[in-house]
Amino acid sequence: MVRSTNSRRPATLASLAAELGVSRTTVSNAYNRPDQLSPELRKRVLDTARRLGYPGPDPVARSLRTRKAGAVGLLLTENLSYAFRDPAAVGFLEGLALACEDADHGLLLIPANPEHEDVASVHSAGVDGFVVYSVPDDDPHLAAVMERPVPTVICDQPSLPEIDRVGIDDGAAIKELARHLIELGHRKIGVVCMRLARTRNDGPASPERQASASFHVQRARLTALSEAFAEVGVDWEQVPVIERFDHTTESGGSAAARLMELDPEITAIICTSDILALGALTEVRRQGRRVPQDITITGFDGIDDAERVELTTVRQPVLEKGRAAGRLLLDASESTGKPREVLLDTQLITGSTAGSPRSVEERWFGP
Amino acid sequence: MVRSTNSRRPATLASLAAELGVSRTTVSNAYNRPDQLSPELRKRVLDTARRLGYPGPDPVARSLRTRKAGAVGLLLTENLSYAFRDPAAVGFLEGLALACEDADHGLLLIPANPEHEDVASVHSAGVDGFVVYSVPDDDPHLAAVMERPVPTVICDQPSLPEIDRVGIDDGAAIKELARHLIELGHRKIGVVCMRLARTRNDGPASPERQASASFHVQRARLTALSEAFAEVGVDWEQVPVIERFDHTTESGGSAAARLMELDPEITAIICTSDILALGALTEVRRQGRRVPQDITITGFDGIDDAERVELTTVRQPVLEKGRAAGRLLLDASESTGKPREVLLDTQLITGSTAGSPRSVEERWFGP
DNA sequence: TGCGGGAACCGTAACGGTTCAGTAAGTGTG
DNA sequence: CACACTTACTGAACCGTTACGGTTCCCGCA
Structure with missing residues (x-):
């Protein structure tokens, strides 16, 4: 050319x-x-521009002068490519993309490897604002974002006093699920949760670790579960909670196996995500147990695959979350100075993976 | 704060x-x-910077001086949000994101509504290069990209003489599929394809329209199909080809219905994407026909859902395409001045949706 | 003929950095 | 002690554009 x-x-x-x-x-x-x-x-x-091959005003120089980049930066705690592997994240991205499109802004995905403390990518992002998607309280990239003098919206976690936020009521949502299980008669349960801190821990999470988790959402869900079960006299100290660093079905499977090994008498496995639950489901069936007759399994998120297998779960509006985050960021008009918070509705989905626990006798001798 | x-x-x-x-x-x-x-x-x-609240060098000013933005722009022909809805596109994005991450570059998704001619978003993208994903030959946004004085890599389409490209051998790939069907005995077929031009046309595509399609990939596939079937004496003029503008399962379903209405004797429906094929599958079954006993259906892409239903299709390495595109763009070292082309391998997946056509007698009176 | 007013165009000063060719002081060496 | 070399820092140019506050010119109107 x-x-x-x-x-x-x-x-x-x-x-x-x-x-x-x-x-x-x-x-x-x-x-x-x-x-x-x-x-x-x-x-x-x-005409002369065309003749000289002048491509029009340089976008970077223009940005410098006008103080706007025409793009929104997205920070997420995982490898960039993970965003495209996790269905919930994809949904969020779709919503965010919609909002960006409406406002004629680009969407810049910022590479932020959770293993590295390298924050340069945040510093070098030419954007008008940031959307932060579900990162731990102490994420260095988040700290870098907060230093930048541009508006920021956080989705899910963490919850910071001065920052706009979009999320759901995690506690209320999972409590509804917990009460459903309680009504069905479950008292001996096990929990599989996502990572609670930036440090890898694949195994049981002590109550202390649960309480001090740097992932706000996981912390809220575990706390809500403990409260719900405390109401019916379950001692949370006795409830095994298995943590998994990687958010994959394999993680869910191995965690479920660990749980059943730790306490063979549990009648339900509550997973804090559908991905983990799908893995658990596969593992449990592989071991020859029937769901929900032998054991109940629940998830969280409401992804398509969960619907396909009729998982009992909580649906959260992932797309809407993305859209709301984008709108919040781009609608400067609404900004009153006070930080805004958008809490979206969730919905308990009663699928076919939760049922009443059979008594021990039934479990051994059949119904 | x-x-x-x-x-x-x-x-x-x-x-x-x-x-x-x-x-x-x-x-x-x-x-x-x-x-x-x-x-x-x-x-x-x-220390003083921290005290004064100086966030470090402004990324835009730095970009202006250093002439690098630390980001790659992605142009695709659909609405931004579509990129997250089409599994093949998501796979491509994942691969591209991986490559960007490796090179520590951001990935800027550029809003480019196919309905609008507005190319401002391309002009205002502060990026070091563009990846163009599957756009029509005459896309105005593509033209705008070509004017920008930065390297560009095109994935799939169009194929331009001076531009680096990543793709597959669409002709060879679908020919293999066609020969498979021919071996099975299919001679009366119908085709469902994706949009052939920027103008909406939901209905039969004449041979002229096929030949002048501005979507290079669709054109190549149709041409290859016609050649393969010509080898066994099928007159392509008689083969119904239904075009659909929107790339959804609904489109695939309605197109399949149209096809069977147009020629009830067809024994196979070849779709140029898995999404369309999945829709066709649903529609055909809804009409009470069995697959593959009554009719054969094939797709193209090799997405997860296709595997799930054992669709006979061609798998293409979507993730690898993304990664290769990113690498090509970011590995300036390899740039010899000559345009480079990366053609990736495809694989015929023989699922359970293709079988031998039964004779007309069999179709009416059972085997 | 004088004058108000809009249309069309211009000059200068940012915007916030990076880069490169210095300069001045300190260090080692034969 | 002269000389080269290193260390630590500086000044000015430059990146390509837009914002701001003019100036010039011409037309209509009293």
């Missing part, structure tokens, strides 16, 4: 102005304020 | 330098070239 006629250095607005014998302002106006110059001159400018 | 101690305007590198009584260069070096100043001074600079 021929990109410029004769100059070695690419044409700039200034060189174009020189060629035309007009001021830079006029050339700039030709692109940005057509009403500020005569149609003839404008045509002449544009 | 308190962002600066006392100044109304946010701190800049210059104001920080003034406060410290050192040159701007020194402050810049404190961030970018720690070896260029004494550790004590550097610490003093960084």
Whole structure:
């Protein structure tokens, strides 16, 4: 492709102005304020631009001057590619993309490896604002975002006093699920949860670790579960909670196995995500147990695959969360100075993976 | 959050330098070239920066000077949110994200509504290069990208002489599928394809329209199909081809219905994507026909859902495509000046949705 | 003929950095 | 002690654009 006629250095607005014998302002106006110059001159400018291979005002220089980048930065705690592997994250992204599109903004995915403390990518992101999706309280990338003098919206976690936030009532949502299980008669349960801190821990999570978890959402869900079961006299200290660092079905499977090994008498496995629950489901069946006759399994999120297997779970509006986050960020008009919070509704989905526990006798001798 | 101690305007590198009584260069070096100043001074600079609430060098200003943005732009022909709804696109994105991550670059999704001719978003994208994913030959956004003086890689379509490209051998891939069907004995077939041009056309696509399609990939696949079937004496003019603008299962279903209405004697429906094929499958079964006993259905792409229903299809390495595109763009080292082309392998997946057609007698009277 | 007013265009000063060619002081060497 | 070399820092140019506050010119109108 021929990109410029004769100059070695690419044409700039200034060189174009020189060629035309007009001021830079006029050339700039030709692109940005057509009403500020005569149609003839404008045509002449544009024609000459084409002839010189001038691609129009440089976006970076323009951004510098106008103080806007026309893009929203997205920070998430996982590897970038993870965002496309987790259905809930994909849903969130879709919603966020919709909001960006409406406001004619780009969406910049910021590479932020959770293993690395390297925060340079946050510092070098040319964006008008950040959306932070579900990161731990002490995430260094989050700290870097907070230093940037641009608006920020956090989705899910953490919950910071001065920052706009979009989320759900995690406690209330999982409590509804817990009460459902309690009504069905479950008293001996096990829990599989996602990572509670930035440090890897694949195994039991002590009550202390649960309480001090740096992932706000997981903490809230575990606390709510403990409260719900405390109401019917279950001692939370005795409830095994298995933590998994990687959010995969394999993790869910191995955690479920561990749980059943730890306490063979549990009648239900509550997972804090559908992905984990799907893994648990597979593992439990692999071991020859029937669901829900032998054991109950529940998830959280309401992803498509969960619906397919009729998982009992809590549906949260992932797409809406993304859209709300984007709108919050881009609707500066609504910004009153006070931090805003959007809490979206969730819905208990009673599938076919939860049922009444059979008595021990039944379990041994059949119904 | 308190962002600066006392100044109304946010701190800049210059104001920080003034406060410290050192040159701007020194402050810049404190961030970018720690070896260029004494550790004590550097610490003093960084401490003062924190005190003044200086967030570090402005990314946009830096980009302007260094001529690099640290981001890759992605242009796709559909609404941004579509990218997250189509499994093949999601796979591509995942691969591209991986490559970007490796090179420590961000990934900027550019809003480019196919309905609008507005290319401002392309002009205002501050990126070091573009990846263009599957757009029509005459896409105005593509034209805008080509004007920008940055490297570009196109995935799938169009195929331009001077531009790096990643893709598959669409013709060869679908020919293998076609020969499989031919071996099974299919001679009367129907085709469902994706949009052939930017103008909406939901219905039969004439051979002329097929040949002049502005979507290179669809054109290649149709051409290859016609060649393969010509080899066994099938007159392509008689083969009904139904085009659908929207790439959804609903489109696939209605197109399949149309096809069977147009020619009830067809024994196979070849779809140019899995999404369309899944829709066709549902529709055909809804009409009470059995697959593959009564009719054969095939797809293209090899998405997870296709595997789940054992669709006969062609698997293409979508993730690898994304990764290859990213690498091609970011590995300037390899750039020899000549345009590069990466063709990835595909694989015929023989599922359970393709079988031998039964004779007309069999169809009416049973085997 | 004088004058108000809009249309069309211009000059300068940012915007916030990075880079490169210095300069001055300190260090080691024969 | 002269000389080269290193360390630590500086000044000015430059990146490409837009914002702001003009100036010039021409037309209509009294």
